[in-house]
Amino acid sequence: MTDAYHKLPLTFNRERLQQDLEKLLHNHWISHINQSVHNGGWCALPLRSVDGKVDSITVAELNPERYQNTLYLEQSDYLKEVVSGLQCSVVSARLMLLKAGEEIRRHTDMDLCFEDGCVRLHIPIQTHADVTFLINDQPVHFSEGECWYMNANYPHEVKNGSSVDRVHLVIDCIVNDWLRGLFINTGYEKTVVEYKYGSPDITDENILQVIEQLDRLDADGARALAQNLTSLWQKHHEH
Template sequence: MSEPVLAFAKLDLSMEALNFSDDLEVARSHEWISHVNTKYYQGGWDVLPLVVPQEHLNNHIILQSFSHNCESPWVESQYLKRLPNIKAQIARFECEVLSVRLMRLHPNSSIRPHRDAGLSIEASSQARIHIPLEISPDVLFQVDGVSVPMEENSVWYINADAVHSVKNNGNTPRVNLVVDCNVNEWLFKLIMASKEKTYCCEKVS
């Protein structure tokens, strides 16, 4: 019998001491870049890069946002330097942090069902973490057809190797802090210790 595959899990990383409203106000003042995979979405979906490949630190924002297979170290971008509370939250990850982005899904927009092949704790040594900083009950985030009960400032491991999709049926943007990182013992234990875990209906292959 094959091992069950985790779809998503809520992580115990409290953010009660952090207030992201000022950071979000600063972030909104910058020019975000539309997601390059236009076939993945309808409406508006854009990105502000916060941790980027060092080789693209002084390059165009599109290279900072979407270059994920670089061998150079990952470093903080010019935008992260002005976001102290978001920077403090990223620093709480006791593992190697790779790409970090703010991802904004505009009102009445949707991200079509898709997979990010290999991005899960079962398929590789990497994991994707979602932290909703601005969200409403009108946002539906699904993994393997199951809704993820995301609330503002909660922290979620998402199996991006499974089919997932997002719909923002509300009148306000949804802004998630998205952290890609290498899985070590600390992160693996944090994910598996979650009291709110959901497994995929079928093994992802």
């Protein structure tokens, strides 16, 4: 059992999802704002956004009252049915596309996990067996029409080694009793993970570089963290 991802007992009609997707492909898809983790092959179409704007895919806040359906969702009968059918407050909803042969490099999205009260759900619309998804270094495959939770606080990355574009419906939701029941009744449990240096992003391979970068910041907090990491590194290498 892992808390990096969890399959929920919800399934959706793959053909109807793909029919709605086909109608939306000609619209202006927006390159993902996190340019450091992709080379232009990752883009999105907003279905629910702040004030219903079609030119923004950023999840800038988690207040559901700020979010409205965009015209793209209003034009998509089945996608609208899927989103509105969730018995919880929906923040944002986006179609996320990763082009064939492209990748999303390892990164994290903070404050998006079940324990924090806001979950990110993935409903694959178009995918392939050659799409590799790693969440906290654990491989998982999400199939079309399924509904999966991913703990976006963990490092995650995707490689699309196929010849088709991968498209997911990605929905951010506020945890309530209904959603909590879906998790608990399907065996979800929090996994307590202790990292060697306190973070999954700090490893034996890069810790000295991290310490050096912290020292360069010349700030009390950074120096204290550098000293703590140095002590941990020395402890693990004293033999």
